[in-house]
Amino acid sequence: MKNIPLVDLRGQYAPLQEEVKEAISAVLDGMNLFLGENVFQLESDFAAFCNAKHAVGVGSGTDALYLGLRALGVGPGDEVITVPNTFIATVSAISMAGAKPVFVDIDAGTYLMDTSKIQAAITERTKALLPVHLYGQPVAMDKVRMLAKEHGLAVLEDACQAHGAEYRGARTGTLGDVAAYSFYYSKNIGAYGEGGVAVTDSRDIATQLQLLRNHGSSTRYQSVLYGMNSRLDEIQAAVLRIKLRHLERWNETRRALAAEYNRRLAGLPGVTTPVEAPDAKHVYHLYVIRVQERDELLEWLKRHGVHAGIHYPVPIHLQEACRDLEHREGDFPVAERVAKEIISLPIYPELTIEDLDYICQTIGDFFDDERTERPRAAAASEGGTGK
Numbered sequence: 333m334k335n336i337p338l339v340d341l342r343g344q345y346a347p348l349q350e351e352v353k354e355a356i357s358a359v360l361d362g363m364n365l366f367l368g369e370n371v372f373q374l375e376s377d378f379a380a381f382c383n384a385k386h387a388v389g390v391g392s393g394t395d396a397l398y399l400g401l402r403a404l405g406v407g408p409g410d411e412v413i414t415v416p417n418t419f420i421a422t423v424s425a426i427s428m429a430g431a432k433p434v435f436v437d438i439d440a441g442t443y444l445m446d447t448s449k450i451q452a453a454i455t456e457r458t459k460a461l462l463p464v465h466l467y468g469q470p471v472a473m474d475k476v477r478m479l480a481k482e483h484g485l486a487v488l489e490d491a492c493q494a495h496g497a498e499y500r501g502a503r504t505g506t507l508g509d510v511a512a513y514s515f516y517y518s519k520n521i522g523a524y525g526e527g528g529v530a531v532t533d534s535r536d537i538a539t540q541l542q543l544l545r546n547h548g549s550s551t552r553y554q555s556v557l558y559g560m561n562s563r564l565d566e567i568q569a570a571v572l573r574i575k576l577r578h579l580e581r582w583n584e585t586r587r588a589l590a591a592e593y594n595r596r597l598a599g600l601p602g603v604t605t606p607v608e609a610p611d612a613k614h615v616y617h618l619y620v621i622r623v624q625e626r627d628e629l630l631e632w633l634k635r636h637g638v639h640a641g642i643h644y645p646v647p648i649h650l651q652e653a654c655r656d657l658e659h660r661e662g663d664f665p666v667a668e669r670v671a672k673e674i675i676s677l678p679i680y681p682e683l684t685i686e687d688l689d690y691i692c693q694t695i696g697d698f699f700d701d702e703r704t705e706r707p708r709a710a711a712a713s714e715g716g717t718g719k
């Protein structure tokens with residue numbers, strides 16, 4: 333039986349390892365560990381990758397979101413509009429900034445922010461819009477920007493899953509006032525530890541971010557504002573500089589793999605393949621399908637050596653952490669329904685077509701009623717849950 337992981341870190345490391353070891357060794361030889369040549373060069377390279385003017389390396393994607401909000405002047409008493417279908421960090425960053433998260437439901441096709449719902453969520457207190465380019469696909473930003481302009485709101489892109497994604501030919505990172513990226517290990521470009529970067533075209537915002545990530549200080553022991561310790565370190569930056577040189581190609585391979593998945597799964601009546609919006613260039617951080625018998629299929633895949641995931645099983649408005657917002661089941665019905673039906677299949681540049689074939693074949697078998705092993709058939713005879 334095959335054993336196909338959801339993410340293959342070793343496969344990515346193998347061809348890079350000599351270069352990576354040399355780069356780490358050079359940092360250790362120099363013992364310049366923070367905010368040095370590697371961080372500054374990565375910032376300039378990553379800004380160029382986004383076609384943006386400035387990039388500021390920070391400790392994580394969560395920090396990039398939080399510091400991005402602070403740099404935009406978001407604070408206590410403000411409301412920030414985002415979505416319940418995201419990783420918790422999007423929303424905790426709003427709360428850490430002292431503001432109130434306000435949700436709008438997602439679109440049933442792309443699973444991203446339903447921009448037609450934003451207008452109704454805007455109040456006197458709304459300060460910023462926080463669209464999430466989830467799975468690697470950009471939100472329909474024209475509408476977001478139009479509303480932001482109309483109501484004098486700031487726009488922070490959560491691009492933590494969308495390095496290199498494009499909307500109408502423009503890269504994430506240039507679609508709002510600031511964009512936050514994560515270098516969490518499993519992202520399209522990941523560090524060997526924690527890391528993140530905030531990208532902006534505004535010199536003032538970049539200067540604020542540089543202060544905020546380093547205790548509000550540009551001169552040692554002199555702080556002009558309260559900041560925090562969120563400096564990207566030189567070892568991570570040295571690794572990321574190497575990986576960044578491969579990112580365009582890796583993203584293209586992900587897109588090609590997604591097309592192969594689409595081709596093979598399109599004919600299966602029980603499966604909804606991902607929708608790539610006409611104005612979007614999706615970079616497939618995750619390849620997310622939708623099936624009604626999600627838990628059974630997940631279990632079936634596991635039994636056949638395929639490690640799939642769920643991103644994310646509990647919408648944020650129903651998380652314990654958000655209890656003060658007093659949301660209930662039914663508040664955001666699309667996000668709630670989608671959360672019960674989505675599965676992320678393995679997708680990474682090292683995934684072979686042979687493995688992809690096996691995954692699709694295994695999914696096909698699941699929907700083949702003739703197969704005696706099918707968990708649903710087993711569940712019926714046992715009168716159980718199928719797990």
Ligand SMILES: Cc1ncc(COP(=O)(O)O)c(C=O)c1O
Nearest residue numbers: 392393394419421422492514516
């Ligand atoms: C959509 C989204 N937002 C925010 C984050 C937070 O990034 P990090 O884990 O680097 O703090 C992540 C990544 O984990 C993410 O996927």
